[in-house]
Amino acid sequence: MHACIHRGATQIGGSCVELEHEGQRLIIDLGLPLDAPDNSRERLPASLDLNGLAPCAVVVSHPHQDHYGLLHHLPSGIPVVMGKAARRIVQAAAPFTGQVLPGLEGPELVDRVPLQVGPFRITPFLVDHSAYDAYALMVEAGGRRIFYSGDFRGHGRKSALLDRLLAAPPSPIHALLMEGTSLGRNEESPAYPTESELEAELTTCCRDTAGLVMVHASAQNIDRVVTLFRAAKKSGRTLVIDLYAAAILEAAGGKRLPQSDWEGVALYVPFRQRLQIKRQGCFDLLARHQSKRIYAEALAADPGRYALLFRPLHSNDLERAACLKGAAYVYSQWQGYWESGSYDDLKNWLEAQGIPRHSIHTSGHADVPTLRRFVTGLAPERLVPIHSFNPQEFSGLYDKVEWHADGERWAV
Ligand SMILES: [Zn+2]
Known part of the structure; x- marks a missing residue:
């Protein structure tokens, strides 16, 4: 060979x-x-x-x-x-x-x-x-x-x-x-933190934050979504996912993975995703996942009850619906993307909103x-x-x- x-x-x-x-x-x-x-x-x-x-x-x-x-x-x-x-x-x-x-x-x-x-x-x-x-x-x-x-x-x-x-x-x-x-x-810190250690850190962050906790992670990082779900549960919050995350979790298909219809999970569909659904004709997908759908008004009424699996396309909706009082942002992806300027618009937005940024991630x-x-x-x-x-x-x-x-x- x-x-x-x-x-x-x-x-x-x-x-x-x-x-x-x-x-x-x-x-x-x-x-x-x-x-x-x-x-x-x-x-x-x-x-x-x-x-x-x-x-x-x-x-x-x-x-x-x-x-x-x-x-x-x-x-x-x-x-x-x-x-x-x-x-x-x-x-x-x-x-x-x-x-x-x-x-x-x-x-x-x-x-x-x-x-x-x-x-x-x-x-x-x-x-x-x-x-x-x-x-x-x-x-x-x-x-x-x-x-x-x-x-x-x-x-x-x-x-x-x-x-x-x-x-x-x-x-x-x-x-x-x-x-x-x-x-x-x-070279300096050879052993990486475990997902369980991240879960403890995220739980603390959820407990210490009065408003909405926005965790910026990839929905395809299933381990991380589970970590967030567990941290949300431990701190008495509902995990909020969008339709993309709901579709990915459904595709992953594990019986032990959080799904859109689970207790402690809610679906929120931001405006830009509603456009995607229309353009791609994903109405069946939406119908399948909307049993626990919530709207921006619910997030605004009691933001401290929720932990959102966040993506930058959520930011306009959250701002417009006034969901950001007392909010915290958690960056939970590779630091290199942040440093290379991929998220500069988001960085400026967070600063303008006065939202503190935490970094909770492992490789x-x-x-x-x-x-x-x-x-x-x-x-x-x-x-x-x-x-x-x-x-x-x-x-x-x-x-x-x-x-x-x-x-x-x-x-x-
Ligand atoms: Zn690779």
Whole structure:
């Protein structure tokens, strides 16, 4: 078996790896680079050939754009292998994000159930990550075995999955492709806070705030939505979600995940979302989720009763309906987006409204001690860096590191 990292050897985002055996090809992830100005065909990795012999399949490790955002450029008929809930999440998000919905037909990834695709035997391992239904993948062909970590962590709500994998790791692993998002980012405080620690912080924030608590997090970060729901419950508040969040939670589908009709949850549909619903004709979706619908007047009448899963498109409505007296804003996403100016309008708005800003967040990726634990536990013959801006730092994690550049073909 041969491998080629088409993109990801020296960057986070836009991941794409190809495996080849006896002339057959398997592609793992087809992501959009984080800094891409658009998702046009030019963003495909230069070394990836989609005109030659069709790959047996494309496997998507998890439903984040930097791993599937270029799928719509695939010629039709190539199976897309991904988790069942992951597939539903991508479908549910499309009407709201305006992104092109790619063809998504193909077999499912099921935790620890091997799947044969052409000459490749794929065993998925469900992992703890900020994306729901995320997998690491072990692929075997021609007696060789490669393990692709995907994106993972060990401090989320599913941290037991990492313990389980490392308690009985598959062996031997001839090459481990491991993500290294955190390398070079956090020298000073190596261990990241857990979701449970965030829950305690958010609970305190909810208790200490007289007015509305607005928590700015991605609805697709299901762990975080659960954290917020639990914090809201503990502090006697109702979690308020919009229709996008309701659709994503429904798509995730876990029986233990908060849903729009749950006790302690309410639906609020801001004006700009009402326009989206009209434009996309999502009336069935609204009908399905509006049993607990509330309006801005309710939020304004007693804002201290609610914790809102906030997005910037809510701000005008909240201001106009006078819901902001005594409010607090909690930023619960990667600090880099804030610092790069992505939310400057929001920042100015918060200042103009005199709303204090808190930052309560933890990474979706493994911290450095967890990366070390992962590679030591899997004990591969060699470690190949991927999904990192600092691949040289992998040498501090393990003694058998092998660097392969984007576009380079190498024997597993
Ligand atoms: Zn990623």
